[in-house]
Amino acid sequence: MAEKSESGSRHHAYSRKQKSLGLLCSNFVSLYNKGDVDTVCLDDAAIKLGVERRRIYDIVNVMESIGVLTRKAKNRYLWIGFKGIPITLEQLKEGTAKEHNISSLESSSAKVSDDEDDDKSLDHNDDYGEGRLCITDTAAKPKCVAERKEKSLGQLTQNFVKLLLTTNADMVSLDDAAKLLLGDGQNPAYLRNANAAKVRRLYDIANVLSSLNLIEKTHQSDTRKPAFRWLGTKGKCENGVTIALPPVAQKSGKRMFGTELTNVEVKRAKLLSSVDNKSNKTQVLSHDLKECNKAVQRQLQGSKSFVFGPFNPPKTPKEEVIEQKFENDPDFESFASSMRPAYHSQALHDLFSHYMEAYNSWFAEIAGGSGNLQQPLKKSVHIGHS
DNA sequence: AATTCCCGCCACAAA
DNA sequence: TTTGTGGCGGGAATT
Numbered sequence: 001m002a003e004k005s006e007s008g009s010r011h012h013a014y015s016r017k018q019k020s021l022g023l024l025c026s027n028f029v030s031l032y033n034k035g036d037v038d039t040v041c042l043d044d045a046a047i048k049l050g051v052e053r054r055r056i057y058d059i060v061n062v063m064e065s066i067g068v069l070t071r072k073a074k075n076r077y078l079w080i081g082f083k084g085i086p087i088t089l090e091q092l093k094e095g096t097a098k099e100h101n102i103s104s105l106e107s108s109s110a111k112v113s114d115d116e117d118d119d120k121s122l123d124h125n126d127d128y129g130e131g132r133l134c135i136t137d138t139a140a141k142p143k144c145v146a147e148r149k150e151k152s153l154g155q156l157t158q159n160f161v162k163l164l165l166t167t168n169a170d171m172v173s174l175d176d177a178a179k180l181l182l183g184d185g186q187n188p189a190y191l192r193n194a195n196a197a198k199v200r201r202l203y204d205i206a207n208v209l210s211s212l213n214l215i216e217k218t219h220q221s222d223t224r225k226p227a228f229r230w231l232g233t234k235g236k237c238e239n240g241v242t243i244a245l246p247p248v249a250q251k252s253g254k255r256m257f258g259t260e261l262t263n264v265e266v267k268r269a270k271l272l273s274s275v276d277n278k279s280n281k282t283q284v285l286s287h288d289l290k291e292c293n294k295a296v297q298r299q300l301q302g303s304k305s306f307v308f309g310p311f312n313p314p315k316t317p318k319e320e321v322i323e324q325k326f327e328n329d330p331d332f333e334s335f336a337s338s339m340r341p342a343y344h345s346q347a348l349h350d351l352f353s354h355y356m357e358a359y360n361s362w363f364a365e366i367a368g369g370s371g372n373l374q375q376p377l378k379k380s381v382h383i384g385h386s
Numbered sequence: 387a388a389t390t391c392c393c394g395c396c397a398c399a400a401a
Numbered sequence: 402t403t404t405g406t407g408g409c410g411g412g413a414a415t416t
Binding site for chain 3: 014015016017042043053054057058061074075152153193194196197200201
Binding site for chain 1: 389390391392393394400401
């Protein structure tokens with residue numbers, strides 16, 4: 001075995017960004033957002049995009065939570081498009097979210113009264129590796145299944161979005177987001193670990209969201225703290241700044257968050273152990289995608305759609321206008337208005353109050369009343385410069 | 387060293 | 402059982 005050259009590839013570097021969720025998401029959208037796309041077949045998408053199935057779940061889940069897709073059946077989703085976002089957002093705001101409805105034939109028994117509302121873990125046990133903590137009620141309790149499936153990604157995404165929408169500031173630092181979306185940021189040591197795990201999810205979500213141009217990653221003021229800003233449909237485009245990502249800042253070496261260059265193809269024969277041959281239509285993809293992008297652009301311009309996904313084409317001439325015209329529906333316009341507090345930059349102090357207020361508000365219902373699971377956040381947070 | 391986050395093991399659910 | 406879903410965290414790429 002002295003063969004280093006693999007398939008005559010002159011490419012060395014394995015770049016992580018080539019396989020980011022953000023990129024994948026962009027490609028996904030490009031693929032299904034053109035005109036008359038209807039249903040989305042997951043494994044079909046996986047093949048077309050040249051990724052493992054698992055990754056498709058990742059992006060689909062977050063997309064579904066904001067209304068871009070809906071699960072129709074096993075392995076099949078219905079493409080709603082960006083138009084589904086405002087609606088979902090509204091519901092989110094009302095608290096009537098719940099994206100997954102369907103007729104859960106889970107008639108179950110016993111348990112009547114309310115239904116949903118997970119979060120009933122009095123003492124969630126996060127024991128990994130070792131099993132302890134569950135000392136109290138031992139005996140018959142080998143597997144306390146429960147744990148509503150709705151515990152992550154989808155929910156996390158919605159909560160994250162809510163957070164972004166309810167806060168007065170148009171920026172939420174990663175830290176705060178993590179803190180709010182989890183229990184407080186106390187230092188229970190053992191939870192410290194779980195915290196890190198959640199943060200990873202946050203990154204996943206952020207990547208997808210930003211590739212949809214719903215959020216943008218920035219930096220808190222001038223601090224080094226990374227933060228996210230809600231762009232929504234309007235974002236900062238009030239001046240026509242552009243919602244489209246600037247043409248990949250590779251010149252500056254800055255690492256753009258969401259979109260990147262188009263995924264060229266997979267790498268080596270990865271899915272070997274898989275079933276039948278996945279064929280090799282993966283390659284031609286890049287070409288198609290380019291076409292898709294064009295189509296999307298046209299589509300967006302032509303219809304009254306939003307300008308959500310101006311996925312920058314790999315290297316097409318600058319023929320497309322970055323200057324997207326913002327002609328959203330009046331509906332959404334008003335909606336957005338009511339949503340956005342018009343940036344009342346009073347004082348950070350005040351700002352933070354609303355922060356917690358909002359949080360407590362929409363988390364109260366989820367909590368279910370038993371006020372002892374996750375503390376509403378404490379005021380110990382120091383506001384930047386004291 | 388710290389942050390970002392891809393990869394895929396594996397548990398759980400549906401077919 | 403097999404197949405579809407998707408938590409969850411190791412650890413490598415990036416910063």
